[in-house]
Amino acid sequence: MSExxxxxxxxxxxxxxxxxxxxxxxxxxxxxxxxxTILCTQFLMxxxxxxxxxxxxxxxxxxxxxxDNMTAFGWDVGGIPVLDATSDIRRFEPTPIMEISSEExxxxxxxxxxxxxxxxxxxxxxxxIHSLQNLLKVLFSRRPVDRVVIDSMTALRYFCMKDxxxxxxxQSFMRFLSESKVTSLLTAxxxxxxxxxxxxxxxxxxxxxxxxxxxxxxxxxxxxxxxKGSSHEDIVYPMEIVPGRGIAIHTGGSRD
Amino acid sequence: MDxxxxxxxxxxxxxxxxxxxxxxxxxxxxxxxxxTILGMQFLMxxxxxxxxVxxxxxxxxxxxxxENMSQxxxxxxxxxxxxxxxxxxxxxxxNVIDVGTSLDVRAMGDVGDIRKSxxxxxxxxxxxxxQKMLKQAARDLQxxxxxxxxxxxxxxxxxxxxxxxxxxxxxxxxxxxxxxxxEQEVTALIISTPSSRNAIDTEFLVARGEIKLHKWxxxxxxxxxxxxxxxxxxxxxxxIRPMAIGAGGLQxxxxxxxxxxxxxxxxIDQDYLEGRIIEEILLIIDQVLAQMxxxxxxxxxxxETSVAITRSMFQFNxxxxxxxxxxxxxxxxxxxxxxxxxxxxxx
Numbered sequence: 001m002s003e004x005x006x007x008x009x010x011x012x013x014x015x016x017x018x019x020x021x022x023x024x025x026x027x028x029x030x031x032x033x034x035x036x037t038i039l040c041t042q043f044l045m046x047x048x049x050x051x052x053x054x055x056x057x058x059x060x061x062x063x064x065x066x067x068d069n070m071t072a073f074g075w076d077v078g079g080i081p082v083l084d085a086t087s088d089i090r091r092f093e094p095t096p097i098m099e100i101s102s103e104e105x106x107x108x109x110x111x112x113x114x115x116x117x118x119x120x121x122x123x124x125x126x127x128x129i130h131s132l133q134n135l136l137k138v139l140f141s142r143r144p145v146d147r148v149v150i151d152s153m154t155a156l157r158y159f160c161m162k163d164x165x166x167x168x169x170x171q172s173f174m175r176f177l178s179e180s181k182v183t184s185l186l187t188a189x190x191x192x193x194x195x196x197x198x199x200x201x202x203x204x205x206x207x208x209x210x211x212x213x214x215x216x217x218x219x220x221x222x223x224x225x226x227x228k229g230s231s232h233e234d235i236v237y238p239m240e241i242v243p244g245r246g247i248a249i250h251t252g253g254s255r256d
Numbered sequence: 257m258d259x260x261x262x263x264x265x266x267x268x269x270x271x272x273x274x275x276x277x278x279x280x281x282x283x284x285x286x287x288x289x290x291x292t293i294l295g296m297q298f299l300m301x302x303x304x305x306x307x308x309v310x311x312x313x314x315x316x317x318x319x320x321x322x323e324n325m326s327q328x329x330x331x332x333x334x335x336x337x338x339x340x341x342x343x344x345x346x347x348x349x350x351n352v353i354d355v356g357t358s359l360d361v362r363a364m365g366d367v368g369d370i371r372k373s374x375x376x377x378x379x380x381x382x383x384x385x386x387q388k389m390l391k392q393a394a395r396d397l398q399x400x401x402x403x404x405x406x407x408x409x410x411x412x413x414x415x416x417x418x419x420x421x422x423x424x425x426x427x428x429x430x431x432x433x434x435x436x437x438x439e440q441e442v443t444a445l446i447i448s449t450p451s452s453r454n455a456i457d458t459e460f461l462v463a464r465g466e467i468k469l470h471k472w473x474x475x476x477x478x479x480x481x482x483x484x485x486x487x488x489x490x491x492x493x494x495x496i497r498p499m500a501i502g503a504g505g506l507q508x509x510x511x512x513x514x515x516x517x518x519x520x521x522x523x524i525d526q527d528y529l530e531g532r533i534i535e536e537i538l539l540i541i542d543q544v545l546a547q548m549x550x551x552x553x554x555x556x557x558x559x560e561t562s563v564a565i566t567r568s569m570f571q572f573n574x575x576x577x578x579x580x581x582x583x584x585x586x587x588x589x590x591x592x593x594x595x596x597x598x599x600x601x602x603x
Contacts, residue, residue, distance in 0.1 A: 033486025069489030
């Protein structure tokens, strides 16, 4: 088996006994606001540091806001290419809806305009799982990518698939990622104790983020729910989100 | 990043100044917890700064909102309101028309009695018609004064979802509506209550933050609290703070603490994760205690470990599970290091 890929988070590498097995899809799950996007950004920044090709695909948040948020957090994400796969405002009038075209290009965060992209008046861009998959295929064939983040699978399922195809389309999308030879992190919004979405069953591993209130505030935890082909720690570890540093996991003792 | 005051000083303090401008947020909480008042206070603050604000009501008819708000002595006459409360349904096989532009936008000052349903056709409200009306109002405002809306409140998405939409496209429609608000560059409050514990509703998924109002009974009195559950791109106060509905609207005390005991503990509804973490902490404490016994027999001193494990149990008792877990893991690591050193030293 090839060498494991460090995640950019020392505590998580410790939990995963080294990092992720490369070229496979993994899920980062947890309730909204638990730190999924931050974890994924660290994963991509680690890739950049190692001279790899990385790509952030955003379906939930407009890219300009991600950039502003990460900048406020103390990170320079300017060098990460981002593919804006947020849909335009849907048209109700009988004007043409275009599927997101394969002409679309990722833009480095550093070169984005300051404000949100405005939907054009006449043609609305609609993202479907099929159009996104085609676009990624074109991008990957033009230039191989080592690390991809899809943020989020929940948005992809809610906004870009029909109900009846959710299971099969998710499966085929993840199959596509594996065949494309990329290591991918897919985020999933799952409320604590909520029902698990299909992608968690198909992925080769699942990192889950938790949040719990006590009377000193919101406390965060992280656990590995599954990891195919590797041993791993299976405790729920306390963690914190530290500005500028990112996710800090308390694994105990001197390693902290 | 530009910051927008909520009109509630205590809440602004919790948000580190206010909301990030031009983004949509969710306000949630049980019935009667103060969501509508919060929304109105947010719009009032805008008016005070000379901004143009827009209120969309689906839950309460505008005349009732007006009456209810007068108790705070607020003059809300300048607030534009879209009355999207549904008509009485005509239970005949008559065509229910999709509102289009016959819905009613007016200044609060022009609100009279409750609007009567039309006899012939009743209006059906849909997310599409609400969006269209807002767009129209924004165009009119732009034309007459060259200005744009800066604050929008939708009260509530729960009603819009329950009463007015059918079909499988609900997530897409809601996402598109929130995208529309973001592109209008308004700071929006979407009032909503989650429809299920099992899955995340679209507005909660897409909103850039969540403000939660709490209400519980303690010693025969209604208690209220407020918390920021998440807030993208900015630091925030992670505690639940006491809140009161007083003469000036919502008052938040950003310093005092709410005790998470008894009724409050139940009200925040998080037993599922707790159970699992409790089990794991107890397991680690158990392991450490067993190892300590063994260490004692081997003549290894365990003072540090026992301090850490005692502290862990102390935090555990106070239900501070994160601290308890951190200390238990620390105790475990400490002891393992000691034992390993003992082994290396040989018999």
